[in-house]
Amino acid sequence: xxxxxxxxxxxxxxxxxxxxxxxxxxxxxxxxxxxxxxxxxxxxxxxxxxxxxxxxxxxxxxxxxxxxxxxxxxxxxxxxxxxxxxxxxxxxxxxxxxxxxxxxxxxxxxxxxxxxxxxxxxxxxxxxxxxxxxxxxxxxxxxxxxxxxxxxxxxxxxxxxxxxxxxxxxxxxxxxxxxxxxxxxxxxxxxxxxxxxxxxxxxxxxxxxxxxxxxxxxxxxxxxxxxxxxxxxxxxxxxxxxxxxxxxxxxxxxxxxx
DNA sequence: AAGCCATGCAACCGCGGCATA
DNA sequence: GTATGCCGCGGTTGCATGGCT
Numbered sequence: 269x270x271x272x273x274x275x276x277x278x279x280x281x282x283x284x285x286x287x288x289x290x291x292x293x294x295x296x297x298x299x300x301x302x303x304x305x306x307x308x309x310x311x312x313x314x315x316x317x318x319x320x321x322x323x324x325x326x327x328x329x330x331x332x333x334x335x336x337x338x339x340x341x342x343x344x345x346x347x348x349x350x351x352x353x354x355x356x357x358x359x360x361x362x363x364x365x366x367x368x369x370x371x372x373x374x375x376x377x378x379x380x381x382x383x384x385x386x387x388x389x390x391x392x393x394x395x396x397x398x399x400x401x402x403x404x405x406x407x408x409x410x411x412x413x414x415x416x417x418x419x420x421x422x423x424x425x426x427x428x429x430x431x432x433x434x435x436x437x438x439x440x441x442x443x444x445x446x447x448x449x450x451x452x453x454x455x456x457x458x459x460x461x462x463x464x465x466x467x468x469x470x471x472x473x474x475x476x477x478x479x480x481x482x483x484x485x486x487x488x489x490x491x492x493x494x495x496x497x498x499x500x501x502x503x504x505x506x507x508x509x510x511x512x513x514x515x516x517x518x519x520x521x522x523x524x525x526x
Numbered sequence: 527a528a529g530c531c532a533t534g535c536a537a538c539c540g541c542g543g544c545a546t547a
Numbered sequence: 548g549t550a551t552g553c554c555g556c557g558g559t560t561g562c563a564t565g566g567c568t
Binding site: 283284305306307319320327356358359371374 | 552553556558562563
Binding site: 282372 | 533534535536537538539
């Protein structure tokens with residue numbers, strides 16, 4: 269049994285939004301919100317549009333907190349690291365970037381960043397340490413602001429606890445990424461949460477996904493990392509809060525080095 | 527100047543998840 | 548347990564623009 273259509277597609281307008289339509293939508297949402305129902309919004313607002321189209325226009329373009337324009341190197345790093353770890357979960361990746369939408373990130377990856385990485389231009393940059401962990405179905409990411417320094421040094425504590433240098437080294441993941449040869453169809457990943465772990469608790473489960481990068485580790489190492497994260501992540505954080513939390517993690521790591 | 531092509535991005539589509547009756 | 552309806556997501560499409568020949 270099929271789903272009934274959300275609107276009469278033959279009667280509603282499709283295609284690019286006009287300035288007038290934009291202002292109607294902006295004014296309506298500003299005054300009334302979406303009322304928890306996008307489907308009925310266009311009728312109430314006097315727009316001849318599908319509710320889904322209104323939602324998309326608002327979320328991807330008209331929202332006041334959206335940041336347009338070029339992506340920074342930092343954003344490149346975060347997108348790269350998250351994609352390498354969790355795949356094309358654009359909404360999760362976007363939630364770690366202030367003011368970026370999943371559509372923005374997806375388009376940026378598909379049109380620019382993917383090429384930038386596979387062309388090797390990414391290689392000359394100081395790729396910082398980025399890690400991702402998943403706990404209680406929530407993805408956490410941490411990036412050290414002073415990561416270049418950190419990665420240029422050996423860290424005996426991490427080595428002894430984690431047992432493998434490149435767990436924390438996204439540059440290593442990048443090398444693997446380049447060596448594996450990226451193709452547009454080669455984008456499946458393994459969910460870190462369900463990746464197999466059959467070794468003893470002291471061994472590292474380095475899960476190689478199809479991009480040849482490191483995605484997860486489990487066992488004692490997981491506990492170590494979650495302990496570290498739990499000092500900074502009392503709750504789920506997204507967007508602007510994340511940078512602050514990342515700085516806290518960076519401090520923790522710096523302390524552990526000194 | 528005109529035509530072609532590549533690129534970037536806004537928007538659409540369809541499906542799965544979830545809540546509710 | 549099942550049907551219904553909305554939301555959110557990822558994949559894809561198509562148009563506008565700019566560069567090249």
